[in-house]
Amino acid sequence: MAKVTPKSGGPRIREGGAVREVMDRIGDKWSLLVIGTLRAGPLRFGELEAAVAGISQRMLTLTLKHLVEDGLVARTAYAEVPPRVEYELTELGRTLVPLVMALAEWAMANHEQINANRSGHASGEGRP
Amino acid sequence: MAKVTPKSGGPRIREGGAVREVMDRIGDKWSLLVIGTLRAGPLRFGELEAAVAGISQRMLTLTLKHLVEDGLVARTAYAEVPPRVEYELTELGRTLVPLVMALAEWAMANHEQINANRSGHASGEGRP
């Protein structure tokens, strides 16, 4: 996989590889939800589990592991009992917050219209 | 259910339902790729297939069908032979373009760093 078909005149962007690559990482709903949830500050595992609510413990573990690996989230374990672990966005992760929030806001602003379109999409879809 | 966004003061956003819902639709990589590809103007089925390149014909069909149902993409079939069908973003779909592009640009700007972090994520991930 490589270049996209260069279209005449249009401001073409090299979206082939990088976007796909990154999307495979942060493109899944859990990652985006977690990032959005962490934007306010550090949270513990349990807090995240409650905040995202709907995510399984396994998925939260995996998602966090990936995000930490990618350097989007920092994990801090406090060696005490009971164990406490906090997750927070790194600088890199924070640069993603505005995009995630924009997406979230778009979703909230338009999900009704989308639902409406989906129900009877023979009337006037797409024309707000 | 026209939820307002209390983004100022209380840094808590009602992201539970709507975001998840919309993410399930446009959150998959194919939808985002297709939307991004269509931003320059109408494209025919075959052009899209070539432009996205990596997408299977089946997935393109399904993705387009969903996007049309959601009112993000308009389908125009010209009754002629050989058949010609063009897809283009609706008004609603166009409002999503800036976000998609922002995501694409973020991806291209940071995928190297992410890859670096993933390889040896004990060095300087995130930017501590």
Place this chain on the structure above:
DNA sequence: CAGCATCCTCGAGGATACTG
């Protein structure tokens, strides 16, 4: 509390072939 490990299901998605 935080988090691996295991089993199992279910549907996203690719390959292929056919049609209008």
Place this chain on the structure above:
DNA sequence: CAGTATCCTCGAGGATGCTG
């Protein structure tokens, strides 16, 4: 050219139980 139909695989992801 623009799909539709069918089969089949593979891995995302939930449920459950155990450990540090």
